[in-house]
Amino acid sequence: MFDDSRPIFVQLAERLVDDILRGRYEEGAQVPSTNELAAFLRINPATAGKGLGLLVEQGILEKRRGIGMFVTAGAKGRIAAARSGGFVSDFVEPLVREARSIGLDRESVIRLVDEALSRSTSLTSDQQPTRD
């Protein structure tokens, strides 16, 4: 559930972001409280609070005093913008490293990526951003 690579509060924030992207929490919806997250995930409440706080700083969640934490309007767009920055280092570079180590040549890598793109486009063509 959590690994040792980064602080748990960072991993918790990433999990919530994934949940928002997948539509588990829609924009405007309430997310679990610090206490609920701490109890459910068996983590220190200060850690849970830091995870939520990080998303408030990033404008993904907002605190409504006395009620709880909610997903902001426009959260999905902000998440996508923030994540595209890490796309190369998090996904493309590891892919290239792995391709090298198993001896795939340039043409094969490009062909495989292209095939994967075609498959996912045909599955979810309605969700793909349009290119202009």
Next chain:
Amino acid sequence: MNYAIETTDLTRVHGSTRALDGVSVNIHKNTITGLLGRNGAGKTTFMSLVTAQDRPTSGRVRVLGEAPFEHAGVLDQLCFIRDNQRYPDDYSLKHALRAARIFYPNWSQELADELVEMFRIPKKTIVKKYSRGQTSALGIVLGLASRAPVTFFDEPYLGLDATARHYFYDVLLRDYQAHPRTIVLSTHLIDEMDRLLERVIIIDRGRIVQDADVDELRGAAFQVSGPAGAVDAFAGGRRVLSSHRVGGLATLVIEGALTQVDRDALTATDIEYGPVSLQELVAAYGFDEVESPVKFEEARS
């Protein structure tokens, strides 16, 4: 006052051993703090001194702003559950709970009853005849239901099965949130308990080697592994906490954080690198370089 516990140069000498050696540490109020380190590192000595169950050779302790030895009012606020907690010979569960109810001003009978039920603690057997796990469970009941403003648990999980341990973690978090208080616990089950903690103190040979937020420690060290020559060359000038060598291979735990420059340099070599868990970090601080008398080749033949 932000600190529940403050020690200054706290030292305890047993004969020729410095069980605790000049420990100056502040423990934040209303946090769960883990006291980590190898056996004999000084964890139990520290807890005994802070709870006034032992006297320091030198140095100073303040608990909730007062010296615990001189103030009965402070002792009322403390609960210390030892890993080898002893009870009078004829005590059954009923006697232990009755004594605790008298002793701890914030005692919650409701919580105690719930815990006794969940841990399936025997009511008729005398406490001296309890199994290791049952003794631990009783300690947890007393420690949590005391709701003492400063509570110490010394390896509270010994002999408990996984179900009982998870139950302990759940109730600890639940009751801590409902009734915030300062909890200090020592543990060797670090992989299992690290996320319960907010602060971590690592102690080795009677001295504090780390005192930080658990999140800060996640980047406090890293490990590199590969051909010994290349690994040693990379480690040159850095503080190596522990090393593991077999044949021509070496794995080192190195203090500090990997920079992007380091990563790029390592990616160009065949040295692997990665994070260390809190468990591995504690092991690294407690590491002793010992030359094995038996070489690997000899051991195989």
